[in-house]
Amino acid sequence: IKMTETYKPSWVPEKDDSKFACRVMYGVEGGHEGTPGVVVNKKDKVVPVVRRRILDVDDYVEGVLNGDRAILSRAITLVESNAAAHFEIAQQVIQKLLPYTGKSTRVGITGVPGAGKSTFIEALGTNLCRIGHKVAVLAVDPSSTVTKGSILGDKTRMEHLSREPNAFVRPSPSGGTLGGLTRKSRETLLLCEAAGYDTILVETVGVGQSETTVRSMVDFFLLVVLTGAGDELQGMKKGVMELADAIVVNKADGDNKQRALVTKTEYERILYFLRQATENWTTHAYTCSAYTGAGIMELWHDVIEVFMKQGWDNGVLAERRKQQTLSWVYSMVEEHLHNLFYRSPVIMGCKDNIEEEVVKGQLSATMAVRQLIEKFSNSQFVGEKQNTASVFEIK
Ligand code: GDP
Numbered sequence: 407i408k409m410t411e412t413y414k415p416s417w418v419p420e421k422d423d424s425k426f427a428c429r430v431m432y433g434v435e436g437g438h439e440g441t442p443g444v445v446v447n448k449k450d451k452v453v454p455v456v457r458r459r460i461l462d463v464d465d466y467v468e469g470v471l472n473g474d475r476a477i478l479s480r481a482i483t484l485v486e487s488n489a490a491a492h493f494e495i496a497q498q499v500i501q502k503l504l505p506y507t508g509k510s511t512r513v514g515i516t517g518v519p520g521a522g523k524s525t526f527i528e529a530l531g532t533n534l535c536r537i538g539h540k541v542a543v544l545a546v547d548p549s550s551t552v553t554k555g556s557i558l559g560d561k562t563r564m565e566h567l568s569r570e571p572n573a574f575v576r577p578s579p580s581g582g583t584l585g586g587l588t589r590k591s592r593e594t595l596l597l598c599e600a601a602g603y604d605t606i607l608v609e610t611v612g613v614g615q616s617e618t619t620v621r622s623m624v625d626f627f628l629l630v631v632l633t634g635a636g637d638e639l640q641g642m643k644k645g646v647m648e649l650a651d652a653i654v655v656n657k658a659d660g661d662n663k664q665r666a667l668v669t670k671t672e673y674e675r676i677l678y679f680l681r682q683a684t685e686n687w688t689t690h691a692y693t694c695s696a697y698t699g700a701g702i703m704e705l706w707h708d709v710i711e712v713f714m715k716q717g718w719d720n721g722v723l724a725e726r727r728k729q730q731t732l733s734w735v736y737s738m739v740e741e742h743l744h745n746l747f748y749r750s751p752v753i754m755g756c757k758d759n760i761e762e763e764v765v766k767g768q769l770s771a772t773m774a775v776r777q778l779i780e781k782f783s784n785s786q787f788v789g790e791k792q793n794t795a796s797v798f799e800i801k
Contacts, residue, residue, distance in 0.1 A: 466499045471506060473540075473602045475574060485593045486579040488586075500593055503600040508727070510542075510599045511714050514608045514620040516646070517630035522656040525696035526630055527607050528567045533703055535572040539605050542598035543567065546591050546610045546620050547578035574603060585741045588619050592734065595623060621649045622730055625723055626710050627683065629653045631673070633665040647673075648681050650689055652709050658693035658701065666693045685722050687713060752785040753778060 469477025484496040517523050531541045543564065568575045579590045595606055610620040621627050629650040653673050658666030673691035683689055694701030717723035747753055760777060763769035
């Protein structure tokens with residue numbers, strides 16, 4: 407194959423003859439819709455792919471509103487991307503979809519690993535689909551930001567539910583900060599609502615701040631616990647119980663049933679002394695079995711649905727959602743300012759010296775603050791170049 411004037415690769419063999427092991431091939435410029443090709447996947451297998459059409463903002467908006475799952479997935483991928491170009495399109499898509507969001511029941515589900523959260527969600531989600539609901543399951547797993555692996559993101563989970571035509575299961579985005587993860591999950595939730603999912607279940611594992619994060623994006627928060635509360639309650643953070651609108655003792659089946667009922671009573675006793683999570687709502691403990699399904703739909707109809715109806719009627723939910731959105735805005739502002747300050751070249755340049763003076767007792771803490779802030783403010787006036795997209799983790 408001869409090289410043409412218009413195409414010259416950066417490297418070519420000196421003698422491009424039959425003895426040479428590779429042949430230099432022309433590339434296909436651009437490619438077009440539906441062009442078959444191949445990619446090498448993670449297991450080093452060569453698999454055929456169909457090149458995907460590039461979508462514009464309106465394509466995404468229309469696809470999501472039509473409930474097109476493939477386009478919804480791609481819109482979520484866009485939201486999860488850290489590339490500046492994707493970020494811009496994703497924000498335009500969300501802006502256009504905003505009027506179609508907000509109509510779902512948003513439920514957060516937490517509990518220690520092994521409590522049975524995913525089995526519970528699978529049972530609840532499948533039942534809800536069968537009675538005509540469209541259910542989206544999202545996950546918020548900050549462990550993925552630390553280890554780049556994740557506790558919740560295991561693909562084999564919720565196999566049953568994933569096959570339901572009315573269910574959409576999306577694992578936690580990985581990598582990045584909790585702030586970045588929060589934005590991505592919240593925006594994914596909005597996309598799912600615009601796509602017509604009337605029930606959004608957000609699963610989280612009780613790690614670090616994740617419970618508070620999920621509490622701040624849902625209407626109803628459920629804590630899934632195990633029997634044998636005596637020991638568990640000792641270790642359980644009171645704070646987590648105070649976030650819950652219901653506590654459900656799972657695995658109330660077989661020999662465990664009786665113990666689950668005892669555990670439920672123990673939780674009830676403790677709940678009596680705790681602050682309520684939601685105004686005009688008393689948190690109670692219940693039992694269920696994600697295996698047999700016992701108690702699950704009762705929890706849905708008699709607790710979650712009642713909570714939602716009452717909350718919309720008395721204005722508590724409208725107020726909760728308003729506060730959630732506003733506090734999200736300000737937490738992003740705070741994170742942004744924090745990054746702006748600590749990543750500022752001026753601050754990075756003088757921080758060590760100032761710290762040393764403070765530690766040696768040569769400079770008071772208050773004076774140190776004043777110096778840092780003055781240096782930072784001055785640098786802003788002279789237009790120090792900053793990564794203004796830092797809070798969104800956009801590159
Ligand atoms: P997660 O880590 O909280 O999501 O917990 P999983 O849903 O993965 O469940 C942990 C283990 O408990 C699995 O082996 C499940 O099969 C089991 N399990 C979950 N729900 C029940 C239940 O209702 N009854 C019984 N007996 N086992 C359950």
